[in-house]
Amino acid sequence: MKVYLDNAATTPLDERVLAKMKPYFSLEYANASAIHFMGQKNNLVLASARLRVAKVLHAEPGGIVFTSGASEANNFILRGVMAANRDKGNHLIVSAIEHPCVYQTAKNLKAEGYEVDFAPIKSGGLVDLEALAKMIKPTTVLVSIMAVNNEIGVIQDLKKIAALIHKKGAYFHSDIVQAIPWLKIDLDKMGIDLASLSAHKFYGPKGVGLAYGRKGIKIKALIAGGEQENGLRAGTYNLPGIVGLTEALELAYKEREKNIKKIKQLRDYLAAKIKKDIPSIKINGSLKARTPNNLNVMFHGIEGEAILMDLSLKGICVSTGSACSAHNLKTSYVLQALGLSLNDLNSNIRFSLGKYNTKAEIDYTVKCLKETVKRLRSFSPIK
Ligand SMILES: Cc1ncc(COP(=O)(O)O)c(C=O)c1O
Numbered sequence: 001m002k003v004y005l006d007n008a009a010t011t012p013l014d015e016r017v018l019a020k021m022k023p024y025f026s027l028e029y030a031n032a033s034a035i036h037f038m039g040q041k042n043n044l045v046l047a048s049a050r051l052r053v054a055k056v057l058h059a060e061p062g063g064i065v066f067t068s069g070a071s072e073a074n075n076f077i078l079r080g081v082m083a084a085n086r087d088k089g090n091h092l093i094v095s096a097i098e099h100p101c102v103y104q105t106a107k108n109l110k111a112e113g114y115e116v117d118f119a120p121i122k123s124g125g126l127v128d129l130e131a132l133a134k135m136i137k138p139t140t141v142l143v144s145i146m147a148v149n150n151e152i153g154v155i156q157d158l159k160k161i162a163a164l165i166h167k168k169g170a171y172f173h174s175d176i177v178q179a180i181p182w183l184k185i186d187l188d189k190m191g192i193d194l195a196s197l198s199a200h201k202f203y204g205p206k207g208v209g210l211a212y213g214r215k216g217i218k219i220k221a222l223i224a225g226g227e228q229e230n231g232l233r234a235g236t237y238n239l240p241g242i243v244g245l246t247e248a249l250e251l252a253y254k255e256r257e258k259n260i261k262k263i264k265q266l267r268d269y270l271a272a273k274i275k276k277d278i279p280s281i282k283i284n285g286s287l288k289a290r291t292p293n294n295l296n297v298m299f300h301g302i303e304g305e306a307i308l309m310d311l312s313l314k315g316i317c318v319s320t321g322s323a324c325s326a327h328n329l330k331t332s333y334v335l336q337a338l339g340l341s342l343n344d345l346n347s348n349i350r351f352s353l354g355k356y357n358t359k360a361e362i363d364y365t366v367k368c369l370k371e372t373v374k375r376l377r378s379f380s381p382i383k
Pocket residue numbers: 008009068069070071072099101146148149150175177178197198199207208209323324
């Protein structure tokens with residue numbers, strides 16, 4: 001049996017999305033910036049995609065910049081906003097549990113001379129708002145706090161965070177990659193000034209995402225060259241990708257209630273079975289303020305990587321944390337920020353469920369997991 005429980009790393013492409021993308025690979029291949037009739041036709045498709053995406057997100061269509069994904073979008077926003085707003089200040093704040101493409105960019109900006117602070121989180125995974133309030137100062141240009149964490153699925157109180165940041169006069173950026181479609185997104189009402197997302201996390205294609213910025217926020221381009229995206233992102237438009245992102249986003253919200261219900265039931269069933277069948281485990285992060293697809297579990301006394309490999313041999317795909325750090329065995333700074341003990345920091349597995357999973361797959365996973373944990377614990381030196 002093959003069981004895919006790594007949907008937070010990426011999701012399969014929905015066949016219906018693929019069908020909508022196909023013509024733009026072959027028949028409708030013209031460059032959307034070209035002036036001839038074929039180009040103009042594709043330019044209309046691009047404009048319509050922008051409007052459709054803006055409608056789902058309750059955003060201004062003019063504020064959307066299509067990118068190669070969220071890593072690029074996050075780099076663009078952090079670097080672009082900090083560089084373009086030097087007249088206001090040079091202070092950036094990001095939370096201690098951001099995805100590596102925000103976290104590392106913040107570290108790089110620090111090395112390049114910006115003043116950067118990392119907002120701490122509390123034991124459940126929520127940002128410590130009191131500490132954050134104290135960090136923001138008149139020279140703070142931007143505060144970046146993700147909507148949902150990719151490792152533990154914890155949902156931040158975005159409205160509260162936005163109000164706090166705005167009171168102090170800074171801009172609020174949120175990486176909303178893992179929030180789609182679990183949270184209803186209304187960028188306007190939520191007070192999110194800048195946002196980023198990626199299509200492959202909601203059954204869209206890989207290699208396409210977007211950066212959003214509210215009107216009036218100064219931002220410098222990351223990729224210079226052509227005049228695409230109002231000069232903010234050079235490079236030929238990835239029309240098949242943009243069409244795919246648009247279709248996938250609309251579908252994700254159209255089928256949101258149905259998928260949430262199904263996935264939450266399966267996730268809760270998985271959590272209950274693990275708790276019942278396997279001793280000495282702990283669920284990392286708040287279970288209350290968490291997306292329905294995520295379960296992150298600490299299995300005391302054994303290495304997460306050993307569990308992952310053993311399950312993989314049995315046809316089950318899970319992860320130990322962020323896909324971006326899957327190939328380095330560094331301890332997760334997210335779990336470290338949660339305050340896990342040193343012994344338990346490398347004993348964690350992230351199960352991330354998706355709309356194609358079944359109850360039979362969960363039963364098979366727990367059966368295998370039980371055997372794996374028992375076997376690995378039998379020769380573990382940590383008791
Ligand atoms: C929270 C978060 N931000 C950003 C990214 C990066 O997205 P992309 O793969 O589109 O570069 C990911 C993907 O793992 C993510 O989970």
